[in-house]
Amino acid sequence: MKYLEAIGKYFIMIWEVFKKPTKWPIMKSLIFKEIDELIYGSMGIIIFISFFIGGVVTIQTALNLNSPLLPKSLIGFATRQSVILEFAPTFTSIIMAGKVGSYITSSIGTMRVTEQIDALEVMGVNSLNYLVFPKIVAMFMYPFAVAISMFVGILGGWIAAVFGGYAPSGEFIEGLQLDFDSFHVTYAFIKTVVFAFVIATLPSYHGFYMKGGALEVGKASTTAFVWTSVVIIILNYLLTQLLLG
Amino acid sequence: MIKVENIHKSFGDTHVLKGISATFEKGKTNLIIGQSGSGKTVFLKCLLGLFEPEEGQICYNGQYYSELSSKERRNLRQEMGMVFQGSALFDSMTVEGNVMFPLDMFTKQSKAEMQDRVDFVLKRVNLIDAHKKYPAEISGGMQKRVAIARAIVMNPKYLFCDEPNSGLDPKTAILIDNLIQEITQEYDITTVINTHDMNSVMEIGEKIIFLKNGHKEWEGTNKEIFKTDNQAVTDFVYSSELFKKVRQMYIEERN
Numbered sequence: 211m212k213y214l215e216a217i218g219k220y221f222i223m224i225w226e227v228f229k230k231p232t233k234w235p236i237m238k239s240l241i242f243k244e245i246d247e248l249i250y251g252s253m254g255i256i257i258f259i260s261f262f263i264g265g266v267v268t269i270q271t272a273l274n275l276n277s278p279l280l281p282k283s284l285i286g287f288a289t290r291q292s293v294i295l296e297f298a299p300t301f302t303s304i305i306m307a308g309k310v311g312s313y314i315t316s317s318i319g320t321m322r323v324t325e326q327i328d329a330l331e332v333m334g335v336n337s338l339n340y341l342v343f344p345k346i347v348a349m350f351m352y353p354f355a356v357a358i359s360m361f362v363g364i365l366g367g368w369i370a371a372v373f374g375g376y377a378p379s380g381e382f383i384e385g386l387q388l389d390f391d392s393f394h395v396t397y398a399f400i401k402t403v404v405f406a407f408v409i410a411t412l413p414s415y416h417g418f419y420m421k422g423g424a425l426e427v428g429k430a431s432t433t434a435f436v437w438t439s440v441v442i443i444i445l446n447y448l449l450t451q452l453l454l455g
Numbered sequence: 456m457i458k459v460e461n462i463h464k465s466f467g468d469t470h471v472l473k474g475i476s477a478t479f480e481k482g483k484t485n486l487i488i489g490q491s492g493s494g495k496t497v498f499l500k501c502l503l504g505l506f507e508p509e510e511g512q513i514c515y516n517g518q519y520y521s522e523l524s525s526k527e528r529r530n531l532r533q534e535m536g537m538v539f540q541g542s543a544l545f546d547s548m549t550v551e552g553n554v555m556f557p558l559d560m561f562t563k564q565s566k567a568e569m570q571d572r573v574d575f576v577l578k579r580v581n582l583i584d585a586h587k588k589y590p591a592e593i594s595g596g597m598q599k600r601v602a603i604a605r606a607i608v609m610n611p612k613y614l615f616c617d618e619p620n621s622g623l624d625p626k627t628a629i630l631i632d633n634l635i636q637e638i639t640q641e642y643d644i645t646t647v648i649n650t651h652d653m654n655s656v657m658e659i660g661e662k663i664i665f666l667k668n669g670h671k672e673w674e675g676t677n678k679e680i681f682k683t684d685n686q687a688v689t690d691f692v693y694s695s696e697l698f699k700k701v702r703q704m705y706i707e708e709r710n
Binding site for chain 2 (some may be wrong): 233324325328329334
């Protein structure tokens with residue numbers, strides 16, 4: 211019953227976010243600030259993790275393809291499929307749920323604790339629109355980050371394959387091009403957009419409706435990360451079944 | 456003027472406000488006092504429109520809040536200024552940004568006009584060199600003054616203050632009290648202050664309402680509070696030895 215109530219409250223919050231918009235010049239500056247904070251500020255960790263995970267995927271694949279009958283190009287093929295279909299959209303989203311999600315929950319939660327949200331309400335500002343809407347719009351830039359993650363992941367795989375002596379460059383690149391289905395990229399970006407919305411809104415919900423003091427802000431951030439990850443994993447399954455199944 | 460007619464407010468099974476009626480006059484500092492849990496904050500939040508009472512009415516200059524459309528309520532909110540207990544300044548904005556925020560949000564003034572108004576109100580609250588500082592870089596007393604500046608920047612008709620002196624040293628607390636009283640008289644606004652501070656009661660309590668367990672127990676002025684025989688009020692106001700002596704001296708002086 212408690213969970214049903216929370217789900218209902220979450221959807222009411224989403225509805226409220228789009229009501230009574232903030233003045234466009236103010237909203238524009240908030241959106242740019244959030245893009246800087248949520249997307250640009252996360253690029254370092256996304257690139258770092260993508261590069262090394264791409265390399266690890268390649269090494270693991272190469273070590274498991276030890277039959278001389280299997281062409282080395284399969285290493286490139288497996289790396290591409292892993293990175294595009296799962297690693298870049300899903301794994302990166304889980305990392306973003308931790309990094310961006312906890313930032314969103316703690317920043318909104320702190321505003322709640324210090325009565326800054328009440329101050330907005332008293333002034334007649336739609337606090338949900340003011341606080342959450344720019345985050346949703348900023349997170350629509352997230353597919354660009356995932357595209358970079360895909361590129362860097364495959365680059366990491368190529369470097370690991372070539373410089374680790376697992377596959378020659380030509381064969382790895384041949385594998386990257388092998389049996390390419392452009393819908394897989396579309397599928398990855400559809401997932402990314404859905405995850406972006408979840409990463410922007412679920413932590414906002416936990417921050418906005420939190421009660422208590424500084425300790426509860428920390429608890430809310432942890433809860434937000436757990437629930438955002440759970441929802442991403444469930445949606446990943448459902449979208450995969452729906453789009454590829 | 457704000458007129459409150461028999462308001463009731465409950466949270467679940469807890470009946471917090473039990474039929475409070477009061478009138479808060481224009482140009483006067485109206486104080487709400489009472490023990491913790493007496494319903495002061497809920498009462499103030501009802502006056503602000505953050506909580507809607509289940510029964511009773513609140514009337515702002517002849518306009519009943521319950522009869523207003525959501526747009527009219529938003530417009531009314533823009534006529535209210537609020538000073539929160541913890542100041543509630545926006546951490547990410549400078550002092551100037553905080554004060555300019557309501558102007559930026561709700562007016563069509565040019566940047567220069569807004570800057571002039573911000574400079575004026577910051578000067579009014581005696582903050583001249585803090586424009587570019589962030590809330591974390593200024594003292595508690597200065598934060599309260601910024602909060603007052605932000606509350607009056609839109610020329611409000613109503614000013615609400617939730618324990619404006621909490622966490623301040625006695626000297627700064629008196630400065631804040633005097634500033635609120637001066638602003639109230641200067642701009643002829645209806646000010647309602649929720650306080651625990653007995654100095655404020657004595658100094659600026661032009662009208663005082665004492666709440667007890669969600670009821671209005673007593674109503675009067677800072678002069679009348681010395682004379683009252685109401686046991687609940689005297690127990691609360693004169694709980695410290697100092698104030699007992701002050702009261703004794705007042706009575707002796709009159710005799």
